[in-house]
Amino acid sequence: MGRLFGTDGVRGVAGRDLTAELAMDLSVAAAHVLGDAGAFAATGHKRPVAVVGRDPRASGEFLEAAVVAGLASSGVDVLRLGVLPTPAVAHLTAALGADLGVMLSASHNAAPDNGIKFLARGGFKLSDAVEDEIERRLGEEWNRPVGSAVGRVRDAYGEADRYISHLLTTMEGSLDGLNVVVDCAHGAAHMVAPEALVRAGARVEAIGARPDGLNINNGYGSTHLDKLQQVVVSRGADLGVAYDGDADRCLAVDHTGAIVDGDRIMAVLARAMHTEGKLAGGTVVATVMSNLGFKLAMREAGINVVETAVGDRYVLERMKSGGFNLGGEQSGHVIMLDHATTGDGLLTSLHLLSVVARSGRSLRELASAMTALPQILINVKDVDKGKASVPELAAAVAEAEAELGETGRVLIRPSGTEPMIRVMVEASSEDQASQVAGRLADVVRTSCV
Template identity: 80%
Template structure:
């Protein structure tokens, strides 16, 4: 069996890959691996989820596993992933658990664990959890079993925390918020309203099956239409668990994660809040971002794709800002993980503070044409060893020269290989990416 944990927890089709039995066993193994059972008083766990229908039975299984291990459990209900991370720290919990498959469709779900302090688990700890699956253990009985209670009101603690981080209010700013029919459908509108914005909300009627369905940060057409129809100043879109955020300006143009990261990096540098005048980004960041940062006097540190790797580099080197093109941004002064709602509040605060439209702020960088093709139905484990693919990449890099680049990356969360090409023109990027995608399809079978 391959490794259960991907780049963002354990994911799969709920009820088939991610079963109630596996969820219970993972929770027991996590309690043991994280050392929160036996001899530590009354350990506490917080558990949150997004609105997926499968989250209901998975939550029950996770709670059962933790409580049977002697861990007291606070059920947070439907909340964003970063809210669970924050509340793990704020409530001094020993472990946090989030049930979500982020931007994936409704049939999928996932389990993500946080250690004390709301920190994501390093690979070694995840490996230890897998190793301890199904091991024999002494089961608590009587007064030693964990107790379970609801703590839905803690959502207000999270929103209040976000508002205290803002450099200024959003008074009078007209905002459309697309909540992806996901975990942010109540806390995002509340936070924006309390910050002073005039808010129109879409994608805020989850039914357990419509999460990310034609809405949210992976489907921006509805948000663009709503911004244009209402004459709003800006639109923001979250994904299913609200750990990422993208935006749309008043003209309907998309402002991606690279642009948001650039806006915040420049603003933080100018105010002396950007630690070491450095920002952390991934290998997927647009070349235009790197050029803009060089112009602004901001150093860029690159990591592998995945906000966990961005976070590791930030913590190791003492940096305060990092993120991904997808909209995962980490503001380490205020959060332990990527937080879409936090990102949106700080982005909007810059629009108000600088008294400039978002389109003007986003012009701090010029995006080079970038084409991304997701190739499904191939053996992604062979992407790094295929000689045919290596030869094709070398040829493409020779064609592009210094004005472009190629990145072939197996997805960490889905069964696919991503082909990314940047070039001087859209046509060239499409042509090179299409040729490489064909090679992936024929060589990784």
């Protein structure tokens, strides 16, 4: 059996892979690892506290019940937050002094999927070691609390306002005069995002804001930007922002409907923060998948770029170890560590809009400071990903890098979950990127079997 925890919690088809039984068992194990559950019964000390939130998926209803039952039966007091974004749960874990947080969401996946993400004290994602400990303790024997030692459960739906108020305190100025379309993906941000933007001063039209439990990410949100593009252009809006199902990522479109991805968003924020003396260490943290155009734009602006492996947890780890306060991914996971412990789509959008409002410039003009190089990605399947560094491939990569020079880049990356090697090439032209990527993919197919 493989590792239960993936790159972002435990995820699968709800009711088949992610069952109520598994959700309860995981919550019991997490209570023992993160909350020191059982100590109250033994010592009379204060019971640990957990906050639990979810996105609007239908399966979240029964999974929430299972998680709450597992936590309370372990001696943990539970605050049910209701439907809220993942970063809201992370913030409230810290703000309410909880010992752990739980978020039920499968992010940008379709409605049949769901997931469980655990958060440690302070609202931070768990390390691999802590996840492994939770997994190790699944099904172990334990002393079950009884009577007054069992956890108590209460609803805390009003805490959403605490999260919105926090976001608004992080902004400078107002969004007065901005006409914004917001796409909530029929997801967790469908209420808090429009309210926060309106309270910040923007004129807001919301789409993808009518979840029915089954339509999350269906044709809306950060993975389906065509509707947002159409509405922004047809309404003559200044720009649009889109979140994914749990609103930990944000992408944008300018007034012409052109997409502004995570790299461009980070470039806009980094330049503004650097100019204002707020960019810690004059550095932004990005993954190896960020476009070379982003790095060239940062170099031109006098900003250093530190690279990590793909995954927002690795970005966060590097930010914390280096004392940096801005980082993220091309996909729209942007972490502003001065204000949040994880990627926060709503926070990102508020600060992006604030830069637009304070500068008096359009998003299109601000984003044009970065010119993205053509990027070709080929997934070579059914190969031995352990051979990604064989001499034949290394020689081919060296030859390609010499051909591309400083205006191109090659990245060969084994998949973390499949027998696949990813070949990514950037070049000054799409034709060149495609030709080089094709040649390298052929070498992978012949040498990595």
